[in-house]
Amino acid sequence: MTTVAEPQTARETAFVDNDLHPVGHGRMLRKEDPRFVRGRGHYLDDVQLPGMLHLAILRSPLAHARITSIDITAAQAHPKVKLVVTGAMLAEKNLAWMPTLSNDVQAVLATDKVRFQGQEVAFVVAEDRYAARDALELIDVTYEELRPVIDARHALDPDAPVIRDDLKDKKDNHIFDWETGDKDATEKVFAAADVVVTQDMAYPRVHPAPMETCGAVADFDSVNGKLTLYSTTQAPHAHRTLYAIVAGLPEHKIRVISPDIGGGFGNKVPIYPGYVCAIVASLLTDKPVKWMEDRSENLTSTSFARDYVMHGEIAATKDGKILAIRTHVLADHGAFNGQAAPVKYPAGFFGVFCGSYDLEAAYAHQTAVYTNKAPGGVAYACSFRITEAVYLVERMVDCLAFELGVDPVELRRKNLLRPEQFPYTTKTGWVYDSGDYVATLDEALRIAGYDELRREQAAKRERGELMGIGISTFTEAVGAGPRKDMDILGLGMNDGCELRIHPTGKATVRLSVQTQGQGHETTFAQIVGEELGIPPADIEVVHGDTDQTPFGLGTYGSRSTPVSGAAAALVARKIRDKARIIASGMLEVSVADLEWDKGSFRVAGDPGKAVTIQEIAMRAHGAGDLPEGLEGGLDAEVCYNPSNLTYPNGAYICVVDVDPGTGKVTVRRFIAVDDCGTRINPMIIEGQVHGGLADGIGMALMEMISFDEDGNCLSGSLMDYLLPTALEVPAFETGFTVTPSPHHPIGAKGVGESATVGSPPAVVNAVIDALRPYGVRHADMPLTPSRVWEAMQGTVQPPI
Amino acid sequence: MQVPAPFEYERATSVDGAIGLLERLGDTAKLVAGGHSLLPMMKLRLANFEYLIDINDLHGDLGYITFTAEEVRIGAMTRHREIAESAELLAVFPIFADAEQVIADPVVRNRGTIGGSLCQADPAEDLSAVCTTLGASCVIRGSGGERVVPMAEFHRGPYETAVGTTEMLTEVRFPIRPYAGSAYEKVERRAGDWAVAAAGAAVWLSSEPRGSRGRTDSENDGHDVVLADARVGLAAVGPNTVEIPSISAALRGQTPSEELYARAGELAAQNCHPVTDPRGSADYKRHLADELTRRALRRAVQRATDQVRS
């Protein structure tokens, strides 16, 4: 494996020497970083167009209220204001409501009622951002306050106010019921089991909080009828199709450009009312219009994540063989069901709650409800609800260990799936592709020095000090997905890839997925480089522009490498096949006599006779003859439909110290061993893992979008919604095992969300382990000093 | 980007000039020092003013830390960072070092001032708690001259002070007494966050010959350790930072011991008025008032003892 030498000068950073880099997989600096670290990134707010106007949105101060009147005359009279639009005005154009990603509808601007604090009520377009914001204060809205539903646990109470009276015949706040697994078989196993442990737990509402908030610049050209929309989207193609369907604009006249994106984490998967408002404003003013939300708007109105109230049950024999898991989940979807998940999976991939264990039975039932809180759901690096599933199973296993009085590592080791069991079909029907879970666990234990840690803990307990060790052995399910099972609003979850080899042997690869920091411009160049022997520096990766890239569903759910990465490898192989035919002509041998040697074809048995891929590229475009029947050029395209998801796994160990006097938790060590199959760029993988671990520590210890009983959001700034900093996370210790995916062309499984999914239970398990002397078996996140201290007193309540 | 409502902007070039502007503009105007408390509120449009009077040019006049035998004087425009980097100040009052380490982040500390901290009158303000603990007094100037107000009278409720709309705070004074030790203890949910609760302690020892009273501290080079005086100040457990006189009364004249700290902690818990909020429950904050009071006293006494020894 090639290591990266430190560049000596600024000049070297810009013109990196290819020799420092692997041709293909291996550690190399990210191609996109020079522009980011030098401030040359081009984010949404950097888009400046001639004559551009600015849009600001008036939002509801109340969680639940009927709008009785809106007076916009004063705002219209503001000298810099060009346009003021209300829901009633949108309704005239049939644009007041839009479909969500879950076949619900969401108000673009409220017409009848406001249903959460922060909901869009009207918008102003003005000459500058300040004037637009000032004019909002000139709009006079009168509301008739209604009782809100804030706690999902009371959403289905008979006297609960009906939030969605816009829906025909809607008489309650119920969205759906969903179940998976075999209820009766599970009941039988539970009835006969030696040990049954039950535990209620909540996964609080959290927010992705990307550094860049959401925004759009809509630029409608009334002469040629073309709309160009710059927007912070993780899925430019899917968005374009949805705009075409909703707004009635022809799809070929829409161009969606996703410029550099300052973090997505799922927050930039949905279409927000603000994007639609910007489009409407550009249509009405015939000018480019920018909408860029501020931090508070992002935290209070855009897609949240989690908000699951879970009841878990685990059945086992008395010697610790886990038999079955059962759960009931109450899911809070906010005021509109804006969850982003494949249509057939209303609970996302929560069905993988069987975890990494060999069970006899499993069953889950879920009820989803409306509340007067911001809509959305799923968002935040969770692989479609696997975060919740992993949290449930990894907490339940620890609760079982607690009751049985056994070491949580030994309990896991006894129940982990064995390599020979793969492909393994879980009791909820998911087919895990591959893994060597015990090997991954053993590697984590080795790095941690587990036995020594337990000895240290025992000594500390003697002295009254609180130290905890938490384990999580999780299975992820990513790479959605096979088109027979998975679509979003009817769009199959496949991804295209186009590859052009230019005459001089340089290449351009065009992706349907979009990077928000994951390093696609490097990883995809490496994938193609590995297949064709072209240095990654010679491969330009184009993404995020629907006019320049093939169709596909975008980047979320850790799907880029499993889906688009496969497409990139396959399109390169297609080119290699054609290159082989051209090479056979150039070397005057039959195709069968050629051997591929990463970057050139050689004649078998005569290694001196060879042509490089660059020579072949010139021949493909050149004047000379090509073999009979072969077209010129060296371009290809594929659309990849995965046959299954990929299933990365990991073993995480967290070590914490808890101050017995204050309840304050310090994460002292975090060991993360990931198996994501083939590793393309280990440095990028480590970066993804580091970020995800920080996310996980944040959720476990401090993050939560909370509300008061009137539905006021109490987390509307980053002073209130706490994100972890470098001071709250330790120096991470990462490791790996490699079990390639058998069905993926290069065996890669994806790793983008593994750490976010796998780390929260490790942290919570560690804190609970530290509190063992107090007899604590469970406490809900976020484990703030206050909540930890209350757990020690036996008074901790679930978070609301 | 969050943008404040429109306002006019003036730069004061002298203290009298600033006061003159305040008199002319009345309560439509607000002074801005470091701006780290005021501007976030303006950006959230929780506070709107017609005029901002920028007093940063007064840093030359009001940015200082001076020492006399009886007193330390800190100018209102002295920045967090200048306080944190004054070795002389930290030697006299190590409590500043403890507090400054846990106030916000370097960006805020580079600009935020002691005057702004006190005038913000946030119940969780760490420097206010330090001033409360040390029994500081505040010099307030108006066109009619100066008046000096003790900390106990400076804060009039959350976000309210004794400074009138046409006055400004110019200086904070701290009495120096011998054999002092001080310390600050804060629990926050995350680095840079406001206190869930915090406690400051300041103690002054009387160094008397061995055996004259109380127990002998073997570590103390033959001196008996008796508390001549002690003060505890709490943050984030009431409408303002508060000093607890009953603790001083209970500690004065006593020999430091774990039992004594426990008694002080108990009094702190009894005399505070925390509320439940996302930072923590009222019960927890009450517990912290106790726990952190004990810790701060323990550390303050240790520091004072070290001083007596040297």
Ligand SMILES: Cc1cc2nc3c(=O)[nH]c(=O)nc-3n(C[C@H](O)[C@H](O)[C@H](O)COP(=O)(O)OP(=O)(O)OC[C@H]3O[C@@H](n4cnc5c(N)ncnc54)[C@H](O)[C@@H]3O)c2cc1C
């Ligand atoms: C992210 C962040 C985190 C923070 N965390 C903490 C923390 O953990 N602990 C903590 O204690 N503080 C914290 N702060 C506040 C910080 O310490 C502020 O700098 C300080 O509270 C105010 O000082 P300033 O000079 O910025 O005041 P400004 O914001 O300029 O002014 C605050 C108020 O005081 C008035 N004022 C200022 N100077 C005078 C004067 N001389 N006379 C009369 N009135 C005056 C202003 O009119 C205004 O009303 C934080 C701030 C931020 C932004």
